[in-house]
């Protein structure tokens with residue numbers, strides 16, 4: 179009796195693993211940190227060089243109006259990976275640790291692990307790293323070789339080329355290596371492979387050759403208007419904070435250098451993606467692997483006299499969002515409909531026939547993946563702090579702050595959101611309609627606490643600390 183059971187059960191295991199292998203597509207889940215809309219095929223910045231991001235876009239569908247759920251790392255990722263918006267969890271900023279509010283069971287990665295996938299991860303997925311260890315069947319630590327940096331930081335805007343050391347002096351290279359290795363292997367289970375790249379997050383320390391790709395003499399500053407802040411309500415001015423980074427950059431006279439450094443960091447990241455895509459092209463899993471490529475939010479480089487994320491304008495909220503789904507997407511698809519990153523969790527569940535948890539707040543975008551021009555009534559919604567929201571439709575951006583301050587921009591003729599139309603009486607009804615998209619649940623911020631933020635600096639944590647001390651010193655010197 180016993181031998182028969184053993185035979186029978188091994189047969190069943192064989193059958194079920196075969197079924198899993200053929201029925202369940204693998205997922206290559208690529209996160210990038212602080213990459214705004216400066217990618218080639220968007221045309222927003224003509225100087226950016228991203229042949230591999232553009233190559234990936236040409237393989238599937240690229241969303242040109244994708245909005246983050248929050249314009250800050252921790253809340254953006256927590257929302258995307260939990261399926262719950264910032265207003266539902268109270269995770270609004272980097273000082274609301276996600277681990278104090280969420281449980282591992284809520285994680286997108288966990289759904290794949292529960293479904294029998296191998297969950298393989300390296301780099302930064304949640305704020306600070308990969309998050310709870312129990313999500314993963316395999317974790318690959320990052321490695322980095324020692325490099326020597328020529329520091330050109332302007333206060334907290336940290337950059338400068340690596341003058342001694344190649345790509346291996348940036349830990350993202352080891353992240354790409356792991357992806358290449360896993361894509362080349364045979365796997366006996368379906369896999370969910372996470373590559374959480376750090377760049378182009380600061381510090382923009384990448385090898386000199388990437389700086390050389392963007393000669394300083396050719397650098398164009400992003401378009402700005404001198405009086406752009408004159409029609410912005412006080413809550414918006416507080417977010418722009420022109421007396422902060424922007425004042426320091428202007429005082430340094432080196433705005434173009436900072437733009438060059440960001441472009442260099444993007445080009446480095448693009449090169450790493452290219453290595454992964456080469457491996458994907460040769461991979462035995464190619465025809466059965468979904469690729470999702472997403473950024474956690476955008477970045478200002480002086481637009482609205484603002485730097486970094488931490489705002490509700492297009493520069494801070496728009497990020498790359500590219501899908502390749504074998505058998506569903508058609509190469510070269512461009513989707514101009516507005517979506518937000520809350521769509522990611524339910525869509526991945528749907529495409530891999532995993533049960534869709536009942537707590538998810540986003541809508542699936544499968545219809546747009548099948549036909550990027552399909553009729554779409556969805557919008558993109560971004561939250562920064564309790565009761566501060568922005569909604570992006572195909573044509574409009576409407577921002578409403580907690581104190582009632584408002585901004586309304588017409589993207590049919592104002593790509594850079596220079597003219598705030600919110601006070602125009604003819605738009606009163608439009609604002610009412612747009613406000614209906616704002617989340618109805620807006621709980622107070624969750625417990626405050628400190629989180630470690632692994633910035634993926636070239637030489638690890640000690641270097642990050644050193645950079646911080648340097649930046650502090652430079653900032654102090656700038657105010658003197």
Ligand SMILES: [Ca+2]
Nearest residue numbers: 406407596597
């Ligand atoms: Ca303005």
